[in-house]
Amino acid sequence: MDNAELRIGMVGYAFMGAAHSQAWRTVNRVFDLPVRARMVAVCGRDGAKAAAAADRLGWEGHMTDWRALVARDDIDVVDVCTPGDSHAEIATAALAAGKHVLCEKPLSNTVDEARAMTTAAAHASSAGVRSACGYNYRRVPAVALMRELIADGRLGAIRHVRAAYLQDWITDPGFPLVWRLQRERAGSGALGDIGSHIIDLTQYVTGQRITGVSALTETFVRERPRLDGPGAGPVTVDDAALFTARLDGGAVATYEATRFATGRRNALRVEVNGSLGSLAFDLERLNELEFHDATAPAREGGFRRVLVTEPDHPYMSAWWLPGCVIGYEHSFTHEVRDFMAAVAAGEDPTPSFADALQVQLVLDAVERSARLDSSWTKVES
Amino acid sequence: MDNAELRIGMVGYAFMGAAHSQAWRTVNRVFDLPVRARMVAVCGRDGAKAAAAADRLGWEGHMTDWRALVARDDIDVVDVCTPGDSHAEIATAALAAGKHVLCEKPLSNTVDEARAMTTAAAHASSAGVRSACGYNYRRVPAVALMRELIADGRLGAIRHVRAAYLQDWITDPGFPLVWRLQRERAGSGALGDIGSHIIDLTQYVTGQRITGVSALTETFVRERPRLDGPGAGPVTVDDAALFTARLDGGAVATYEATRFATGRRNALRVEVNGSLGSLAFDLERLNELEFHDATAPAREGGFRRVLVTEPDHPYMSAWWLPGCVIGYEHSFTHEVRDFMAAVAAGEDPTPSFADALQVQLVLDAVERSARLDSSWTKVES
Amino acid sequence: MDNAELRIGMVGYAFMGAAHSQAWRTVNRVFDLPVRARMVAVCGRDGAKAAAAADRLGWEGHMTDWRALVARDDIDVVDVCTPGDSHAEIATAALAAGKHVLCEKPLSNTVDEARAMTTAAAHASSAGVRSACGYNYRRVPAVALMRELIADGRLGAIRHVRAAYLQDWITDPGFPLVWRLQRERAGSGALGDIGSHIIDLTQYVTGQRITGVSALTETFVRERPRLDGPGAGPVTVDDAALFTARLDGGAVATYEATRFATGRRNALRVEVNGSLGSLAFDLERLNELEFHDATAPAREGGFRRVLVTEPDHPYMSAWWLPGCVIGYEHSFTHEVRDFMAAVAAGEDPTPSFADALQVQLVLDAVERSARLDSSWTKVES
Amino acid sequence: MDNAELRIGMVGYAFMGAAHSQAWRTVNRVFDLPVRARMVAVCGRDGAKAAAAADRLGWEGHMTDWRALVARDDIDVVDVCTPGDSHAEIATAALAAGKHVLCEKPLSNTVDEARAMTTAAAHASSAGVRSACGYNYRRVPAVALMRELIADGRLGAIRHVRAAYLQDWITDPGFPLVWRLQRERAGSGALGDIGSHIIDLTQYVTGQRITGVSALTETFVRERPRLDGPGAGPVTVDDAALFTARLDGGAVATYEATRFATGRRNALRVEVNGSLGSLAFDLERLNELEFHDATAPAREGGFRRVLVTEPDHPYMSAWWLPGCVIGYEHSFTHEVRDFMAAVAAGEDPTPSFADALQVQLVLDAVERSARLDSSWTKVES
The missing domain is CATH 3.40.50.720 (NAD(P)-binding Rossmann-like Domain)
Structure with missing residues (x-):
């Protein structure tokens, strides 16, 4: 090499x-x-x-x-x-x-x-x-900034995580039976495809791991037109997955992943409430981070819209000028940047396969809980 | 009389x-x-x-x-x-x-x-x-408008309800042990106080009832200074209650009530997604309703901010002019207006005690589920 | 008495x-x-x-x-x-x-x-x-808070005022010739009716006075159906008035008052930029004030949405709880409160007739400038 | 070739x-x-x-x-x-x-x-x-969509244009005397640098041209540290330019370009009000377009947030999926796309030098008006 x-x-x-x-x-x-x-x-x-x-x-x-x-x-x-x-x-x-x-x-x-x-x-x-x-x-600058602010202690003790990944691309029952709707190809539906993102993201920004879940899943449209022939075939994955969770640092959480949130095209939304402040993020406005600093006087306090385009924001000094926004694709550029930097430095990049396995174990706990009438299900280690 | x-x-x-x-x-x-x-x-x-x-x-x-x-x-x-x-x-x-x-x-x-x-x-x-x-x-004009639009079929089949009532008035552990934090006076904590509101409101606007829940509750601060003497006493109610639910019309739902959402002073937020559209409401902006009509062309579609101050909006012809907003207290004026109108007409006003009992039964199912490791719990009738 | x-x-x-x-x-x-x-x-x-x-x-x-x-x-x-x-x-x-x-x-x-x-x-x-x-x-709590923050020096030297009062109630040419569209009754159109509000409000919050203006006015619909008989009569007031201005503290400003801003029902919007920060207000969200404190680190800076419902916000300790919003009518309650308090104290309330005369002189300068091809026109004293 | x-x-x-x-x-x-x-x-x-x-x-x-x-x-x-x-x-x-x-x-x-x-x-x-x-x-999809909707007649007769390009990168008086602050290099200050953008953009989307202006300019900080030596030198361009204008289709307009709008990093904001609807755009949220269709019933009307990421939005079918946002740099990719397509087709691309000259003539009229006490100044042809 x-x-x-x-x-x-x-x-x-x-x-x-x-x-x-x-x-x-x-x-x-x-x-x-x-x-x-x-x-x-x-x-x-x-x-x-x-x-x-x-x-x-x-x-x-x-x-x-x-x-x-x-x-x-x-x-x-x-x-x-x-x-x-x-x-x-x-x-x-x-x-x-x-x-x-x-x-x-x-x-x-x-x-x-x-x-x-x-x-x-x-x-x-x-x-x-x-x-x-x-x-x-993880490589969206606003998300990386969330992690930094939490790691700096700006939120204090984390109490709540509120995460939803809302899409709507299959609300039409006439949408065909693509591979993402078949268990043998996709593994699961909204849960694995987009639920995995909010599991990883929230664990990443809080530095806490989900220890147990109580879940339900739903398939609203159970048959769809086949792509490769006439007639309809069964949808074998979830259209939506909802679960509550506890994190190992004491926080409680709600998670929701769905492909049936009409009008929400790609709304990955995360809010974290801590004893000293809160953060909120929406992927549809990926250059913005809402930050509430509860240590400031209430008279002039409130969620501030941080436009994450400053040179001292993660990844942003390499790009344009303050106020010049970036897009979806930049998260991948940052991802390969971090991967290359780690490889060059002889270090293991993140998230590791072990990190990703842990997300998989959460997904597994969600599916098991959903099968067992939402009963509390520990995440295996 | x-x-x-x-x-x-x-x-x-x-x-x-x-x-x-x-x-x-x-x-x-x-x-x-x-x-x-x-x-x-x-x-x-x-x-x-x-x-x-x-x-x-x-x-x-x-x-x-x-x-x-x-x-x-x-x-x-x-x-x-x-x-x-x-x-x-x-x-x-x-x-x-x-x-x-x-x-x-x-x-x-x-x-x-x-x-x-x-x-x-x-x-x-x-x-x-x-x-x-x-x-x-129920008497906030935007909420009443939600109900009307859903009853008119504008959302089609309801798929998702997403409700949270977020407050933050007891995040300080030094906040005292007021009656609302004592089970014998208050019955429950965030659950009964504000969770009851989102249960009633979402059932009211959708016209559907919750049939079962899976819940967890949490008390983050377990002891607080006594009001009536020295030392601390136990908090005997929940600080937060989270649950997933199913509604009798086929929708799945997440609910969250908490007094620990730092920076959220009185954020009652409800979103409903249906096969034909979506609605979203936030009590902190109670004159606004977000409405997405999915039957409109996607090219010019999107959530529209309906400023609910028009003469043909519920209750509003009696007030000021379009664009002149109302506040929290007006919901009570509307409530007594409806109560008085029903009494005068010799009719039973709503919500009836039976309606309110049903909310109570949901609260009860939530508490039972929380005690039973979040297992799925049917709402009694 | x-x-x-x-x-x-x-x-x-x-x-x-x-x-x-x-x-x-x-x-x-x-x-x-x-x-x-x-x-x-x-x-x-x-x-x-x-x-x-x-x-x-x-x-x-x-x-x-x-x-x-x-x-x-x-x-x-x-x-x-x-x-x-x-x-x-x-x-x-x-x-x-x-x-x-x-x-x-x-x-x-x-x-x-x-x-x-x-x-x-x-x-x-x-x-x-x-x-x-x-x-x-002036008595909207968020506006009073603007004044307090500016008086406290939180914005430093004021550079820019950006004010617009946007309405749309006469965009339909079939809307009749009401008294507000007749010079002999109303004095002027959008200018005096709503332009006067933004003149007063911006001078109030900045503590600066307009010294000169350059203006244009427009009447888009010149004839309208008579209310008191058949046929149409002439509209003799402005539908819209736009002007630039200088304030005596060195700020420059734009003002716009119109009844033809389709979709803006009652959007009184003011933004003030100073050397140390900025404030922005919109009457359609009258419980909110946007505040940017430029002395905070840019990494976590941004316009914060102050929900002006705290006990230490102007007028608000008398009302409900934090997060419980108020409406348009409350500005009048606060107005008579201040008037009564001054009368009781044997003091002159504000704004005095002299203050209001000064607004009138600005309106007059605007009309004179508009007649003189927008040439710079000093506000008389 | x-x-x-x-x-x-x-x-x-x-x-x-x-x-x-x-x-x-x-x-x-x-x-x-x-x-x-x-x-x-x-x-x-x-x-x-x-x-x-x-x-x-x-x-x-x-x-x-x-x-x-x-x-x-x-x-x-x-x-x-x-x-x-x-x-x-x-x-x-x-x-x-x-x-x-x-x-x-x-x-x-x-x-x-x-x-x-x-x-x-x-x-x-x-x-x-x-x-x-x-x-x-012009090549931001939301801006191109504005033009399409107006060209389709969706706004009816244009009444108002409200344009501001707000930046804040030189609010600090210690910021040095870079070439952009020197008339001989930059031509003008905020006016030519960013004012030119809103002139071009508003003319482009409305299809109307500015016929006359009344303007004022201001230089708040008149001396700044030299880059190439000790001491301070004079700033010879405007820090801010404000003007009112008339367009040849009957609209009236306000324009503002400034580098002193503290907290506004790159806020190019345009709103257009017509007899049938309105459009609003903010470059800091460049994937969004606010559209108000006044022909819809007022009961459910309001500015809708169009997320301009659909396949039938200008340029967007080439990029990612609905809901996946793009950034500042994409406007240039679209620009060279259109340039290359025109060259390949043997056609003149737009905006032509003649179009750009017309913008220059507006800038010139602004500067002349500002020198002549804001008196109305026709744009030369």
Whole structure:
């Protein structure tokens, strides 16, 4: 490996692959890093489509066999952007081949796979091979600022976490039975797809972990038109998942993930209340953070809208000027920036596979609780 | 009873009594009604304080014995504004004496009392004696508009209810052990005090009832300084109550009531998502209703901020001009307006004691679920 | 005059009279004052309507001749709620008769009248007879808080004032030719009606006075259906007035008053930028004040939404609890509270007729500038 | 010229050069276009810095002499990102050399230069050589949507334009005397730098042109520390410019551009009121457009927050998913997209130099009015 170059191979080139490509292309144009990302090859099953994607997204080459990609000597990093059912196999093989791995979230569709991946990652780490899971919203500057303010003690003792990830893209019963609505491909529905984000994000910003949950899930539309033929087929994942939780620092929490919140296109909302203050965030206004500092006089107190575009805000000195907002895609640029920096420094990036496994264990507890009439269910360790 | 006059006697003159007094004083100045409220007497245990309250709040007389007030011939309505532990006794006696009763919420501190009150109210109703419970937020114009829009089918099938009542007045551990923090006086904590409001409000606007819950409660500060002596005493009610629920029309819901949401002074927030649209409300901006109509083209769609001050909005033609906002106290004026109108028409006002009992049964299910490790608990009928 | 009683006579009982009545009725129920308002008589030209208004609004009696009202021995205060063309005559007569006068804004329709009224008020003051003009928005708690924060130096040197009063009630060309659209009755259009409010309010909160203006006015709909007969008549006042200004403390300013801002029902918006911070207010959210403190670290800085419902906010300790909002009408209750307190203390209330004359002089400068092709026009003194 | 390739040379590599580079790098990765941008060379006076910029920003080569760049055969487009005092010379030379030109705004520092550039552009156009000026905010999707809705007649007759561009980066008197504060380099201050944006944007969205203005300008801090030596030097440009205006379609308008609006980092705000509706935009929330449709029933009307991330919103089908927001830099990507599409189609892109000249003429009228005591000043043609 050329010290100055980190040679990337990406598996999958759909929506998430496009977002990652934008990040790999941009990161060194904006951030000062000791290594440069080189976009060596993208891999997909359909050769023509993979070639078109390589051309469109800026990859030097393309491949159709991820095993061949993993085996290449001229690749240092494997970026796994496929659906969750293939994460374990690809990531484990890549680690075994000595490649650093950035794997999209959720880590896998099952706890067992996630455990195996975590074991593989720990083993690889001892040989200097790095891995991380792509919970990109950690890298939104406002979210990173939440974590900093809480870590600085500005909220005091955390009492409440209130998290919802609201979408509405399948409210129409005529929306077809895509892979995300099939358990064997997606693992779960709103829960794993977007619920996992708010689990990770809230644990990240508070520094606390969920210890137990009480959950219910619902599938509002139980059959949908098949994509690959006539007629309808069963939806086998949740449309919505709701749960209460306790965190190990004493906070209580509500969580909700749904694809049926009409009019909420991508509203990831988190509020944290502590003894000294509160923070609130909404992904639809990702450049803003609401901060209430209860130590200030009540006469002039209130939630302030921090426009997170200042040079001393996380990641922002590299971008434009104060008041110039950034977007969704920048979270990925920051993600690969942090990944590259860790690899260059010989350190394990975060969130680790172990961190991502813990999210998986929360998802598992949610599903078990929902099956057991919402009874309180401990998160396994 | 003089047909043109409704002679009111009020028991209790603290915060809620002051709010009710403002309503009784104002209602006929603003609304056209076939009867006039006459503020005959206010009653409280301390004679000097009751006299001062009468003078201050505009009551013709004052008394110290509520039984004597209930017995007066020149009183038609008893307005019960005492803490919850005395509601049952006063309201039942008043009904027995043939007085119409407006009773503050929650109806009582126990289900047994609430059942007895409901039986008494039904019996009284058959004799033309009316009763209602004071869930005043139903009378906020934006809330009434929510109900109208949902009843008109504008939201289609209701999928989600998301309700939180967030306050922060006891986050300071030095805040004393007031009656609201003692189970024997208050019945419960945040749950009964403000959780009851969001239960009633969401059932009212959706026209659906909660059938089961999974709950947890928490008391963050377990001891507080005594008001009546040195040292600290135990807090015997919940500081926060969180629960998920199912409604009988198929919706799933999250509820949260807390006194520890730092910076949220009185944030009653409700969002309802349906197959055709969504509505959102925040009591801190009580003149506004957010409405998303999903049947409009997405290109120009979005949550619109309806400023609920138009003549064709509920209650508003009686007030000022479009754009002239109203406040918290107006919900009580509307409440007594509706109460008086029903009494004058010989009809039962709403919410009835039976409606309020049902809220009580939900509160009871929440407490039982919380005691049973959040297991799913059906609401009794 | 009974020391404990302030006997009020009100002239005019339309919209503004109803608002004032609510204030007189409520003020002693909420505020501790050394005097009590007694609502002795309301006066209007039509006897039957005046009687109905008295009954509805809570006045002991009614009259049809304001001169008779002014002459009554049992009246201490004359509250002038008529259109602007009669202010001068009524207020001057009342002062001459030794009555304290609260006169609605704008003070009069012409500068000459306003000068005469101011002379009369000064003369009366030396005899202990008080007078004030009803710029009620000064008494909105958030506005009063703006003034306090600026007076405390929290904004440093004021650089910018940005004021707009946006309404939309005559955007329909079919809206009829009411008195407010006729110069002889109303004096001017949006300018005097609502422009006067933002002139007074911005001068009040900044403590600075406008020294010169450059203005344009526009009448978009030049003819409207007559109310009193067939056909259309000419609109003789402005629909909109826009001007830039300089204040005597060095600030520059933009002002806009319009009745054609579609969708803005009653949006009085003011922003003030100073060297140390900024404040912003919108009457449609009158319980909120946006405050930016630039002396705080930029990393956590931003406009904070102060919910102006705390006990240490102006006027608010008398009302409900933190988070319980108030409305439009409360500004009048606060206005009469301040008026009564000043009268009781033997002091001149504010804004004085002299203050209101100065607003009139600004309005006059605006109209002169608009006639002279927007050329810079000094405000006379 | 290779039909499939548009070879770009950029002059200037500071802030604006970085933003343009991001756009040139990204445009073909996101948009389908018949030509590809190839980033051939960046040019700057300092060779080492230019080399570093080329390396950082992704340009194949670098140069120190813009005349040499203009003369290169292997360059098709010259992108002018220098301060305004050199625009005329570079752009004119490039056009003369047959290069298409994209020139940053404002077009030039003087009307005379702008006129000459416009003549050169018209001459070049007849030979198939294209030019445009970089008013990038036209390409913000919400702004483009404003234009579409107005062009569709959704606002009816335009009555009001209310535009402000508020920044605060020089409120500190210790901020040094940078080139933007010197007339000979920058032409003017807030007026030309950001006032030009709101002039162009409002004319663009309304399709109307400003015909006359009445203006005032102010320099709050008249001396600032020199960058290139000890002591202070004079600020020779405006800190703030305020003006009223009339548009040729009958609307009246207020404009304000300032660098002293403390707490407003980059708040470009535009509101347009028409007879049928209104639109409002704030650059700090650039993914949102507020739309009020007055033809809808008032009972459910209100400004709706359109999240401009739908596939049928301008430019957005190329990006991510609904609810995934974009940022400041995307306006430049859209700008070069439109420029490239026009060049490929053999059409003149917009805004043309003639459009930009007209903005210049408005700026000129503003400055003349400000010098002449705000007297009404027609915009020359």
